[in-house]
Amino acid sequence: MSAHSPHILFVNPWIHDFAAFDFWARPLGLLQLAAMVRSHGMSVSYIDCLNRFHPKDMQPSKKRYRHGRGPYLKTKISKPKALQSTTRQYSRYGILPDWLIQDLKSLEQPDVIMLTSFMTYWYPGVQETIACIRSVFKEVPIVLGGIYVRLCLDHAKTYMDADYFEIGQGEASIFSIIEQLTGFKATIDIDVTNLDTLPYPAWDLQSSIPFIPLLTTRGCPFRCSYCASGFLEPNIRRHSIAHVLDEILFWHQAYGVCDFVFYDDALLYQSETYAVPLFEKIIQKQLPIRFHTPNAIHIREITPKIAFLMFKAGFKNLRMGLETTDFEHRIDQKLTYNEFEQAVQYLKQAGFKRDDMGAYLMIGLPGQKKETIIESIDQVSNSGIQPILAYYTPIPHTKLWAEAVGCSPFDISNEPLFTNNTLFPCQKNGLDWQILYEYKQHAGKGLNVENAH
Numbered sequence: 160m161s162a163h164s165p166h167i168l169f170v171n172p173w174i175h176d177f178a179a180f181d182f183w184a185r186p187l188g189l190l191q192l193a194a195m196v197r198s199h200g201m202s203v204s205y206i207d208c209l210n211r212f213h214p215k216d217m218q219p220s221k222k223r224y225r226h227g228r229g230p231y232l233k234t235k236i237s238k239p240k241a242l243q244s245t246t247r248q249y250s251r252y253g254i255l256p257d258w259l260i261q262d263l264k265s266l267e268q269p270d271v272i273m274l275t276s277f278m279t280y281w282y283p284g285v286q287e288t289i290a291c292i293r294s295v296f297k298e299v300p301i302v303l304g305g306i307y308v309r310l311c312l313d314h315a316k317t318y319m320d321a322d323y324f325e326i327g328q329g330e331a332s333i334f335s336i337i338e339q340l341t342g343f344k345a346t347i348d349i350d351v352t353n354l355d356t357l358p359y360p361a362w363d364l365q366s367s368i369p370f371i372p373l374l375t376t377r378g379c380p381f382r383c384s385y386c387a388s389g390f391l392e393p394n395i396r397r398h399s400i401a402h403v404l405d406e407i408l409f410w411h412q413a414y415g416v417c418d419f420v421f422y423d424d425a426l427l428y429q430s431e432t433y434a435v436p437l438f439e440k441i442i443q444k445q446l447p448i449r450f451h452t453p454n455a456i457h458i459r460e461i462t463p464k465i466a467f468l469m470f471k472a473g474f475k476n477l478r479m480g481l482e483t484t485d486f487e488h489r490i491d492q493k494l495t496y497n498e499f500e501q502a503v504q505y506l507k508q509a510g511f512k513r514d515d516m517g518a519y520l521m522i523g524l525p526g527q528k529k530e531t532i533i534e535s536i537d538q539v540s541n542s543g544i545q546p547i548l549a550y551y552t553p554i555p556h557t558k559l560w561a562e563a564v565g566c567s568p569f570d571i572s573n574e575p576l577f578t579n580n581t582l583f584p585c586q587k588n589g590l591d592w593q594i595l596y597e598y599k600q601h602a603g604k605g606l607n608v609e610n611a612h
């Protein structure tokens with residue numbers, strides 16, 4: 160075991176799915192770890208299989224989507240055995256395999272390869288990425304972490320050709336993993352319990368930075384039965400307001416970034432002492448920047464002041480976590496009808512237009528009635544904001560999982576592919592195009608292209 164400072168390669172894997180679009184999707188966790196490793200004297204490389212700006216891509220999509228989003232390169236591939244009965248086309252999303260091979264061969268052999276994973280049902284993309292890596296670097300140990308591994312550990316250990324599986328948050332283990340695999344002992348100068356001691360995620364390793372994801376807070380005060388955030392991030396930890404402001408200023412001034420995307424599960428939590436002073440400081444800077452909340456903000460926290468400050472600070476794509484307007488039968492305790500109506504009023508009074516505001520409506524939940532969904536879509540449309548259809552995906556370690564397993568016509572507990580939300584795995588007959596078309600018809604009355612999933 161040599162003690163020279165090792166070379167660590169970080170890889171963001173391909174997506175295999177029926178549909179995929181870059182709605183501000185970036186591997187924040189992986190690049191957070193890359194930044195930590197780099198700031199501790201090790202050389203770092205990064206390959207993004209989802210890179211929409213790869214230098215070899217001679218026909219990048221001409222269509223320009225606003226604020227940094229856009230389509231991935233798409234290559235038709237054969238479906239996994241489990242999905243053979245579906246009629247839809249299945250594709251690899253991301254760079255061509257030859258480009259990955261050439262990028263790998265252009266690197267000095269790394270000492271360790273760190274791979275992330277995201278949606279549970281995207282695991283075949285991870286498998287293909289590992290196979291490609293192994294074809295170039297046969298002996299190099301591969302460490303696999305991320306959301307799929309953490310939600311489906313036994314499946315990952317059975318079906319993933321990795322040498323080490325990280326089941327937790329990598330900040331606490333990354334240096335000991337590297338020491339174990341290379342003998343290199345880093346002098347650690349960060350305190351993982353204090354988020355402000357972490358370096359900014361290494362977004363500069365990307366070939367292009369069309370936007371910057373921000374994660375001011377980890378964790379969520381709510382424990383909604385369909386969401387795994389409580390399992391993935393049991394405690395609430397926050398960056399200081401000063402740290403978040405400096406991070407925004409850094410990427411704007413150093414790289415000209417104008418679009419910032421909050422990945423928080425609870426951005427408006429305790430807003431009086433956090434979001435309010437943060438937004439006020441952002442406004443004072445008077446920068447030509449925009450903010451987006453694709454991961455939904457909590458409607459109950461939207462007061463006239465918050466609405467005003469968000470408008471002034473440059474919030475553009477506001478997404479709210481409504482889930483349903485069937486308030487009597489809500490499966491979470493985070494909202495009443497009055498709070499929803501009031502919030503929409505406050506946002507309109509603050510200056511937000513229909514195109515800026517959308518409310519996620521969950522469709523495909525166990526036992527969910529078609530009428531309830533259509534009623535919710537119409538109510539949201541009539542309230543003057545966009546109804547955005549969020550297809551439910553059953554997730555292990557959530558309160559709703561057992562009921563989902565019980566009502567699904569698919570073997571979701573043994574095959575994560577069946578948790579794919581576009582299969583409607585908790586509907587008696589799975590995906591019903593006619594019903595989905597009806598929902599989209601209803602929603603379309605105010606739906607703009609970006610959400611036509």
Ligand code: B12
Binds near residue numbers: 274328392
């Ligand atoms: C931000 C986010 C998004 C973003 C995009 C994020 C992205 N990177 O692509 C947006 C808003 C686009 C999004 C969309 C969706 N999302 Co989402 N999302 C999240 C969220 C809130 C945070 C993920 C994140 O960045 N975490 C922060 C980083 C720091 O954590 P991390 O990535 O886990 O990394 C840490 C560890 O895992 C580990 N680690 C990670 N990689 C590696 C690698 C190595 C080598 C090591 C050692 C360690 C390690 O260390 C890291 C640092 O601590 C999670 C919930 C959560 N709290 O995790 C849901 C979550 C992943 N999303 C989920 C869902 C359902 C969706 C949607 C389907 C919702 C919908 N119905 O439309 C869509 C699908 C989008 C699509 N493309 O198809 C589910 C997953 C479901 C599943 N079956 O897997 C989650 C778990 C939330 C939930 N409902 O429970 N999402």
